[in-house]
Amino acid sequence: MTPAAVERGERVAVLMSTGLIERIFSARDRSRLRAAGAVRLPAVDAIGLPDLTAIGPETEVVVTGWDSPALAVEILDHAPKLRLIAHTGGSIRAIVPAEVYDRGVAVTTVSAVLADAVAEFTAMAMIAGLRRATLLHERMRRGDDWESLAAEAPGRLLRAQTVGLVGASRVGRAVIGLLAGFGCRVLVSDPFLTPDDASQLGVELVTFHNLLTLSDVVSLHAPVLPETRRMIGAAELARMRDGALLINTARAALLDASAVLNAVRSGRLSAVLDVFDQEPLPPDSPWRHLENAMVTPHIAALTVETLRAQGEAVVDEIERFRAGESLVGEISREMYDRIA
Structure with a gap:
């Protein structure tokens, strides 16, 4: 000064x-x-x-x-x-x-103030990921055959899925509110959430490992603490259902990026990621070139x-x-x- x-x-x-x-x-x-x-x-x-x-x-x-x-x-x-x-x-x-x-x-x-925007983005990510919207969009842009695309396996209905939320943070609770309108089953893993709180929110309180095993969609809303850093690695990904969708609008440090990359690259899982260990994401990053991954530049809260x-x-x-x-x-x- x-x-x-x-x-x-x-x-x-x-x-x-x-x-x-x-x-x-x-x-x-x-x-x-x-x-x-x-x-x-x-x-x-x-x-x-x-x-x-x-x-x-x-x-x-x-x-x-x-x-x-x-x-x-x-x-x-x-x-x-x-x-x-x-x-x-x-x-x-x-x-x-x-x-x-x-x-x-x-x-x-x-x-x-940010919670509503991130929650809305998360709900969009769930639907876009389940309906393969970005993949179909890109393939339409490059001229793939209309009939062939329409004949492929259809997307999935959010209402019919089990959604697992890791963390009942402000964003997590805002997501719960939005999901109520879809009628899907919602599981939550959070050490600070009591059974009474879960009941009032209309969700099922489960362990982290059970959430991974039971969920069709796993969305992260936890803070980065010593106990949550890299909380999802190869062992945790192996617990997830084949075809499950992983969403991270929270913090990149919650994931073992290489393990998630391998799981998505294999085709067993799909992902929507808004946060990365290295930001900006380099132009040659493999995340930019995976068909079953939707990536955005840390903008979930931006409207x-x-x-x-x-x-x-x-x-x-x-x-x-x-x-x-x-x-x-x-x-x-x-x-x-x-x-x-």
């Missing part, structure tokens, strides 16, 4: 690239953000990336996004007045160190409406913070250890 900026007493530091700021914050919400405190907006370096020097001795609120750098403890040492970190995305652990809680800093995210809702929700939280009200999306220290 420049000396002039410090003198202005800027209290809200926005650590997001110019492009992301423009996508998330409407003109109205930018005005609301400025009204909440003197703002350094946008806070970017010479090449347009988030600039940590925006955080200074007068900073009370830090706003972060998907492209924000990690908030090193050394940086936070320069912000003794910091009291709130408001994240415009869902996952915070790669950006916010746990030490902020020892400093009395509150942390909030808009993960609830025009969702992006604007993220900005609005973050400004709402900052206004609540200023008014001394409870935060809607607050992440407590206890929650921090078991979220994405």
